[in-house]
Amino acid sequence: MDLRPLVDAARQDVDSGWLPSCQLAVARDGELIAFEALGAATTATRFCVFSVTKPIVASVIWQLLGERLVRTSDRVADHIPEFAKNGKESVTLEQVLLHTSGFPNAPMPADAGADPARRVERLASWYLEWEPGTRFEYHLGSAHWVLAELIARLTGRDFRDALDERVTGPLGLPRLLGLREDQQHGIAPLVAVGAAKGREHENHLFTYDRPDVVRAGVPGGGAVATAADIALFYQALMDDRLGLWDPDVLGDATSNVRCTFPDPMLGVPVNRTIGLVVAGDDGQHVRRYAAFGRQCSPRAFGHAGAHGQVAWADPETGLSFAYVTNGLDADFMREGFRAHIVSTLASQLG
Incomplete structure (x- = not known):
């Protein structure tokens, strides 16, 4: 080679x-x-x-699907009731994973997303830009904040810790997401x-x-x-x-x-x-x-x-x-x- x-x-x-x-x-x-x-x-x-980063985080969702804790057909609001506000009650997990969920530009500042209470407030405040399931538009950051909250609710762990404990740690990889400042060398x-x-x-x-x-x-x-x-x-x-x-x-x-x-x-x-x-x-x-x-x-x-x-x-x-x-x-x-x-x-x- x-x-x-x-x-x-x-x-x-x-x-x-x-x-x-x-x-x-x-x-x-x-x-x-x-x-x-x-x-x-x-x-x-x-x-x-x-x-x-996106598939790495999604890999925790794949585990939860295998554990029958969630289905791709589930509505996000079935697991995060606050998400149903502003007409989002019908959005499914599959649509979130496929970038067809209708909120590609929904904002989430990093500091808000890192705080569970503020994250949920933001998720609830989002509105739809178009009907879910009718088109693809890349959700640069919004969709995976939904996945983060879903991981937290279904595992009872911070989503960053869940990724480390369930995927990267067992694979012998270092922590990849959510590093403290003393871990940020190099x-x-x-x-x-x-x-x-x-x-x-x-x-x-x-x-x-x-x-x-x-x-x-x-x-x-x-x-x-x-x-x-x-x-x-x-x-x-x-x-x-x-x-x-x-x-x-x-x-x-x-x-x-x-x-x-x-x-x-x-x-x-x-x-x-x-x-x-x-x-x-x-x-x-x-x-x-x-x-x-x-x-x-x-x-x-x-x-x-x-x-x-x-x-x-x-x-x-x-x-x-x-x-x-x-x-x-x-x-x-x-x-x-x-x-x-x-x-x-x-x-x-x-």
Whole structure:
């Protein structure tokens, strides 16, 4: 297996000054086969991975589905009665997981979401922007705050602790969400690059490396992790050796496409499961929000993150791949092209 083209491509972006640092990791059979850090980072550096967080948090919901504590057809209000206000009484868990629940822009400041009482007040105050189940629109942060509250109610634990105790801890991974300030060493600071320089105030994601935001553990995008952490998490989704998930539920989450509404930004069917994106066999996989490599099989699943974060697994080859960076650009075409290049080179390793 020749890893040089992949590593060289990642190094070029750093050496050319487009990125301050990045990491990449490739895993197979439950073990890392490559883990590289480039630029102002080491393999101990952790990165803000933005929406790569989403499936990690959803994986706790998959456990609760397997434990029969909740069903995808359940109304959110069946478990969080306060949520029913302002016409949201019919929203189902499935719709929340598929980004079809109708409140994509509902606000939740990190400090409010981290406080159980304030979180519930905010959830209750939200209103619908359109009829649930009628379209797809990416819920950047709102949907996963609902999942966080649901996890708290069904487990009796803080959602950040539940994730650590139920998933990342058993997998031998460090705590990824909701780190105290004394646990926040080695997090790569977010850096504006390219067209984003001098425009940091225009992008709220630049707050995600602040100690208070890291502590809040924003469930839709606030995890901090190494590329190795992510690649190994995806290995567990392909081969659940520890039995963390019910096999039927895990199979559903990693393969059963429940939403094919078009993505209003990308113009392709979203191919969403209850927490992941599946590559699919229509030839559009490189345009879906997981940054699949060109040689990924139709069975590949994953989820990307803002500003070029990549995470996927391919059951056909057994490979999982993660790429993370702390360079935030305003040129989304350049970020997308960069992710496509490294992802395609990783997919060729199979």
